[in-house]
Amino acid sequence: xxxxxxxxxxxxxxxxxxxxxxxxxxxxxxxxxxxxxxxxxxxxxxxxxxxxxxxxxxxxxxxxxxxxxxxxxxxxxxxxxxxxxxxxxxxxxxxxxxxxxxxxxxxxx
Amino acid sequence: xxxxxxxxxxxxxxxxxxxxxxxxxxxxxxxxxxxxxxxxxxxxxxxxxxxxxxxxxxxxxxxxxxxxxxxxxxxxxxxxxxxxxxxxxxxxxxxxxxxxxxxxxxxxxxxxxxxxxxxxxxxxxxxxxxxxxxxxxxxxxxxxxxxxxx
Numbered sequence: 001x002x003x004x005x006x007x008x009x010x011x012x013x014x015x016x017x018x019x020x021x022x023x024x025x026x027x028x029x030x031x032x033x034x035x036x037x038x039x040x041x042x043x044x045x046x047x048x049x050x051x052x053x054x055x056x057x058x059x060x061x062x063x064x065x066x067x068x069x070x071x072x073x074x075x076x077x078x079x080x081x082x083x084x085x086x087x088x089x090x091x092x093x094x095x096x097x098x099x100x101x102x103x104x105x106x107x108x109x
Numbered sequence: 110x111x112x113x114x115x116x117x118x119x120x121x122x123x124x125x126x127x128x129x130x131x132x133x134x135x136x137x138x139x140x141x142x143x144x145x146x147x148x149x150x151x152x153x154x155x156x157x158x159x160x161x162x163x164x165x166x167x168x169x170x171x172x173x174x175x176x177x178x179x180x181x182x183x184x185x186x187x188x189x190x191x192x193x194x195x196x197x198x199x200x201x202x203x204x205x206x207x208x209x210x211x212x213x214x215x216x217x218x219x220x221x222x223x224x225x226x227x228x229x230x231x232x233x234x235x236x237x238x239x240x241x242x243x244x245x246x247x248x249x250x251x252x253x254x255x256x257x258x259x
Contacts, residue, residue, distance in 0.1 A: 083114055083232040091228070095120065095122055095226075099124055101143050102125070105130075106125070106126065
């Protein structure tokens with residue numbers, strides 16, 4: 001379902017390490033160890049992040065011999081999802097500003 | 110080419126501010142103008158605000174790209190400090206890109222507020238790249254597009 005998968009997508013992308021992984025994969029397929037190398041974490045920790053990205057449908061992986069190769073999955077962002085992501089992003093930015101406004105005026109009654 | 114895509118989404122936030130203060134940020138134009146709109150990339154060109162059931166709100170502004178976006182809403186339901194429902198049409202220049210209904214629910218959450226926005230939209234006539242960039246599509250979308258082109 002669209003809403004469900006979008007929630008997963010946004011949750012998956014809420015982490016900087018996972019965004020770094022997706023960003024690297026948009027440049028081309030990479031092995032798990034290649035993806036983990038620039039990250040300030042252990043290989044098992046990086047693999048957990050990859051699992052979240054795979055569960056959200058953003059990343060696919062396949063094992064060839066001893067190497068697991070990952071690829072980004074652009075198809076999951078269908079037209080509807082692109083629309084919703086766009087509109088949602090607009091709201092998120094507005095609500096960030098609203099939150100900042102509420103904090104800044106917290107002393108006012 | 111004519112097309113309609115139907116979609117809905119929900120955004121939940123929790124703020125320390127009371128529902129009264131969150132509601133006021135929607136109900137008072139001076140307050141709303143401080144956060145609603147396109148931010149620093151967006152220059153307002155027209156504005157009207159009539160916050161009551163049946164009242165209308167307009168917010169039009171020019172993006173850095175030169176495209177002008179128009180937000181035109183009609184308030185359908187208002188319960189002070191609890192709920193706001195409005196329908197709205199978005200245009201980019203003279204293209205009508207969506208017709209939506211937004212429902213904002215405010216619930217006390219300790220001293221603060223749980224904010225839930227649910228939007229149901231009919232997105233019209235295909236996804237438009239210019240419109241997407243207009244709203245500052247994230248690096249992800251841009252990179253995904255690039256990866257599709259290569």
